[in-house]
Amino acid sequence: MKKWTLIALVAAALLAGCSTQNTQRPALLKSDNAKGKELFERHCAMCHVTSKPKDRSKLIAPPIMGVMWHVKERYPNKADAVRFIVDYVRNPSHSKALCPSVKRFGLMPPLHLPEKDLELIASYLYDNFPPQGFKHPKMGKGMMGR
Known part of the structure; x- marks a missing residue:
């Protein structure tokens, strides 16, 4: 009987520790998201x-909601999307480009920011773009909207 009581106490302690960890994590993520937004x-x-x-002719780069639509279409997993974004903004190339708008805008200049900052930006973008209900203008016009 003492053996089962000890096992139950250990299990309860482990479960209590897990619930504390889960309640603290969203605050950390919210803080990281705020920093990512600021950096973006x-x-x-x-x-x-x-x-x-309002006037697409005045754009100098694709809107971020369209960019992230393409990123999430290709990389639905957040970790993969973050890795792609960090790699792409450090060393943009036509072979890596996911947006067909690269033909219109050309490649972006590389961003020379610390990797942690780029990860925070990429994580913020993944969590917030495209917004709920966003419909890409090219959706439904063939494979991947193209």
């Missing part, structure tokens, strides 16, 4: 607008 606004938003453009 400082380094990326001047080219990649975050809302539907």
Whole structure:
């Protein structure tokens, strides 16, 4: 009987530790997301607008919701998407480009930011773009909207 009591106590302690860890994690993620947003606004938003453009002819880069639509289409797993974004913004190339709009805008210049900052930006983008209900203008027009 003492053996089962000891096992039950150990199991309860482990479960209690797990629930504490889970309640603290979202706050950490929220903080990281805020930092990622701040970094995105400082380094990326001047080219990649975050809302539907009123005049597409004035765009200098594709809107971020369209970019992230293509990224998530190719990399639905967050870790893979973050790795792709970090790699691409450090060393953009036509062979890596996922957006057909690279034909219109050309390649972006490489961003020379610390890897941790790029990861925070990429994580923020993955968590927030495209927004709920976003419909890519090319959706339904053939394979991958192209």
